[in-house]
Amino acid sequence: MLKKSVLALPIALAVIGMAYAAPGQKPEETLDELIKKSPNPGYLTQSPQNIMMLPDNPAWDVVEAGEKLFKEARGPKNVSLEKCDFGKGPGVLAGAHTELPRYFADAGKVMDLDSRLVYCMKTLQGFTNDDAAIKQKHGSDSDIMKLQTYIASKSNGYAWNPPMNHPLEKAMRDAGEVMFYRRAGTMDFNCAACHSQSEKRIRASVLPNVYDPLDWSKAISWPAQRTSHDHVRSSQHRVLECLWQMRYPNIKNGSDASIALISFWTDAARGQPAVLPDLKR
Amino acid sequence: MFKKTPVAASLVAAASLLLITGGCSATNTGKTAEAKPAAAVPAKVDYTKMTPAALAEYLVLESDGFDLKQPTQEGTTGRHRLTQDEIQKACSLGKGKEVDDKTREKVMALAAASIKYPEGGIKLGDWKKGRELAWSGYGFRTAHNPDDHVKGTPGGNCYNCHQLATDRTGGNIGPALTGYGARGTSPDMLKYTYDVIYNPHVYFACTNMPRMGAVGVLNQQQIADIMAYLLDPNSPVNKQ
Structure with a gap:
């Protein structure tokens, strides 16, 4: 009896996941869906201005630039990224980002969107770490952010559903959970200090709760336009900024440490639809 | 340390x-x-x-x-x-885990041993200076944008988590401290307030609150200034 229900759970989750796969849905419709479902929508509704602006998200310009870059033959090998496999087969972008991080056999490791993109730019297009196309990680004018924002936009409305089939996927997710609770730095902070209760605030900003998948689904919906930065930002950038406030040293972009955290946080939003591209404070 | x-x-x-x-x-x-x-x-x-x-x-x-x-x-x-x-x-407790009695005792003892008191006893400082320190979140950040302690004084970060005076919006991760001065300025209350800012684990084992004195973010004078902001009858915290 017990065993049966344990087996049924992942199947049920997979079915829910498929139910949300909504091609053509707009980010504002996905957000509306999250708000309507939430008993504690304080985080989701905190900025009426951002909700109003979402249809005119400046990130759409970045998506457009990213699509052009994605399809353009580039790099020393002069090929496009259309053969890049983000986990659902070469060139398949629909719902790919919501199933990252995942294990990639060709690279032998668990990768997030950022590191998978860099992997393809190197292996398919022949770019190296010294090329500006790979070196510049942040800002709406960077190739990396244009491409990430485009790729992720194809996962709007899809439920977060990072695979946990490979032992490394599970190991990274579980280590990420430990890191989420690991207190360190000048202020003794861990991630949980700010992200484990509903409708808590730092000054006026309502914080997302990792235990509330509705909150968390929007919270991890990166890339998102940050209105206070006037740039589109990535998951990696969010990790960097949280750890900066926590008084930690610089975390390395694409490191396993960062991917483990992102694996845990993506798993925490499992089953809820992604808002992509999002607009955040 | x-x-x-x-x-x-x-x-x-x-x-x-x-x-x-x-x-x-x-x-x-x-x-x-x-x-x-x-x-x-x-x-x-x-x-x-x-x-x-x-x-x-x-x-x-x-x-x-x-x-x-x-x-x-x-x-x-x-x-x-x-x-x-x-x-x-x-205190790195996982999901839903609470600190057990043995750990609580150990953490409280470690915290008590960390606290150093001013030589002339605990006195209130300048609430105006305390107000600025309570508001400031500057200091000790490194990563991609290190804080320069020559250009800016590290603050107490109090408003990030606490509502203090009502003229500024504070966070609510910690309890609201508006009207804190009603507790008075008895020696016990001065010691309690000093301890909580210096190392709150002495009363609240595994609290989320940083150990501002014990780790050297705030010095004794700065703690006295923040205490004045909390306890001085003329401070906006107590003028509602």
């Missing part, structure tokens, strides 16, 4: 060595011949053979995930910031 224990780190290092000699790394199994020259995979340790805690410790301190040599404002390095002291380790 608290003593850092390198025990866990060396345990992880020892475990990694065992895994190297043990061979059979899962990170190699899925590799295709074509991907081999990419050499993006440090196939030294098998993550799947480690406990989540050991892997987390490895990722933070051994895997080149952080800039461990990054200089800090207090003259240490990133590695020092990330290495847990006893209180941090004891």
